[in-house]
Amino acid sequence: MAETEVLIVGAGPAGLMLAPELASQPIPFRITEASLVRSDKSRALVLHPRTLEFLARHGIVQNFLSRGTFNDSVRIFANRKFVFEIDLKKPPFRDTMFPNPLIIS
Numbered sequence: 001m002a003e004t005e006v007l008i009v010g011a012g013p014a015g016l017m018l019a020p021e022l023a024s025q026p027i028p029f030r031i032t033e034a035s036l037v038r039s040d041k042s043r044a045l046v047l048h049p050r051t052l053e054f055l056a057r058h059g060i061v062q063n064f065l066s067r068g069t070f071n072d073s074v075r076i077f078a079n080r081k082f083v084f085e086i087d088l089k090k091p092p093f094r095d096t097m098f099p100n101p102l103i104i105s
């Protein structure tokens, strides 16, 4: 196997975000993934503003924006009963171009 400066172990969100960051430096890397098949379970319904900024920096945010909607509140239910709501109409972060989380539908 060829030598590399960085070995990324795992092609989950952390590994797949590190890869384009290294590529843009450019720093040579290899990425390994234990699983041969993509998971059929969703673990990324919500894309947070910092994640969207990252995707924008690498020119791929539009793919996600076209498939989601910005959300201005989050309602939490337990046993089908409303528990509380997080109001995101006045987002706490003002230093981002994507103030609200994007919900992928």
Ligand SMILES: Cc1cc2nc3c(=O)[nH]c(=O)nc-3n(C[C@H](O)[C@H](O)[C@H](O)COP(=O)(O)OP(=O)(O)OC[C@H]3O[C@@H](n4cnc5c(N)ncnc54)[C@H](O)[C@@H]3O)c2cc1C
Residues within 6 Å of the ligand: 009, 010, 011, 012, 013, 014, 015, 032, 033, 034, 035, 042, 043, 044, 045, 046, 047, 048
């Ligand atoms: C039900 C659920 C819903 C979620 N919804 C959201 C959401 O809407 N928005 C959000 O931002 N986050 C969400 N999360 C959290 C998000 O999924 C995790 O924060 C994220 O997956 C963590 O990424 P990771 O790359 O660190 O780890 P992982 O996603 O666990 O990826 C690690 C990868 O490394 C591989 N691996 C492990 N060991 C080895 C090895 N020795 N060699 C090679 N490969 C290896 C694994 O197969 C895996 O592919 C959710 C999580 C769950 C469980």
